[in-house]
Amino acid sequence: MGELTVEDIMNRFGLELIAGHEGIHRHINMSDISRPGLEMAGYFDYYPSERVQLIGRKEMSFLETLPSITRRKRLERLCSEDTPAFIIAHGEEGPRELSQLADEKNVPVLRTDYKTTQFSGMLTNYLVGQLAPMTTVHGVLVDVYGVGVLITGGSGVGKSETALELIKKGHRLVADDSVEIRQVSENVLIGTSPKLLKHMLEIRGIGIIDMMTLFGASAVKDDKRVLLAVDLEIWDEDKHYDRLGIDEEKIEILDSQITRLSVPVRPGRNIAVIIEVAAMDYRMKRLGFNAADEFTKRLDQAIAENAEILKAEESD
Template structure:
């Protein structure tokens, strides 16, 4: 199971440590944070104890209004489950009682000056991505006109060279050779690099190039949502057809189905142009447009 430490979370959001600074190594394994509410009054049937606990103005104001005895009981109900950490939002004050409990139980207590709504949005987005299931595959990832594409094929078939042509046409490299795929949801697959290969593209006969140094920042982006899986294949006579609309095929990664296209290679064939056409065609289909349907309507109109 993937995890991050409370220290990593603190560094990412520049959080102030109020208590438990010797427990920053504690691990966070669950995406999405939780705001304890019913738990303060003793209802724990569905308490996600393994999640980061966020205390906004609503929760802190509630605790402030309790007697010391009630407050100690309510806080004790929650801290005894030892969640990874507590984060107080909006730079709220008067937290001495909370600091004492967290220090005694060895739970980090952190604080941010951001509002609860603003902070929770950022925190959940970060945790979902940081803790997402992931795999690494051999291929190239590019963003073509805002559309994330995974290029696959046997070694030496021309994936990197095709990516270079696309970059020259104004599109962006995400990853070369090793593509890291992260599952953000049942329908969302994110493609990114592994850090080591960031901005680098390996071209046979040329060697390693840094696309940002050669073509500027517009030639690279850190990540993209993968919506097309394109496989470059050797040319096979009689293997291609000219049907108006091909039967859709899919490839599955981490349980997420991605539309799959095969492009056969032949000297003189504009592979980069075909990838651009595939990307634009996918976009139009998302808007409800089908070229084949329009073509058939024209034929029917001519027959009438």
């Protein structure tokens, strides 16, 4: 699971910090968001204190109806040690009591100009992505014709060089060398680059190059859903390689499975073009057209026709 602090969401969404400045390094461990209307009404039996607390106009208008002493007591109970932060929507001014308590207990109070429902959806999507189960894979992730292709293989097999050729052809780099993959939902894997390596590509003999500087913003992408894995390996004369593509091989990452292809590398093979074709073929299969199945049908039909001809000749 990734690590996330209040400061991260503050920077991500341009939130204004209005109180509890000492608490911006608090960790956020839950992707769910709470709107504490029931708690403001006095019901704390199931208060999810470990969630980010989002306060909208409904909650604000209700607080204004409470006597000052009651309002302070309930806000004090809301300011738990486990509470990561309060976020006030619509650019509203927060209750004075909340700011005072937040400063006392170092619970950050943030403000956004977004509407409550709109911001709730945006923040939830962000938290789900950042706090999803994560693993790191050694390889290169490239967006090829809209398909997230994870290129893996042994050291020196040519992963980065293949990615460079693909980028020159107009495709986009997501991550090189180290790919952080998060499972945001069932069978949905999102790949990103570590911050240190973002937009960077390592080419042996040249060194580290910045793809955004060399090729422009259209050559890079921050994240991409991983749909296809291509494993590059040095050609082995004694190994049998699939020539028809009838049996689809799978690889498991976290709890999700994606299609995996083994591509042998040897002089004269244009691996970048092969990966382009693999991405296009993957899209065609998702649309219902499978070339291997079509070939099998034609082969069966040809065998059946030849069998009928032989049978007719035998009968003559």
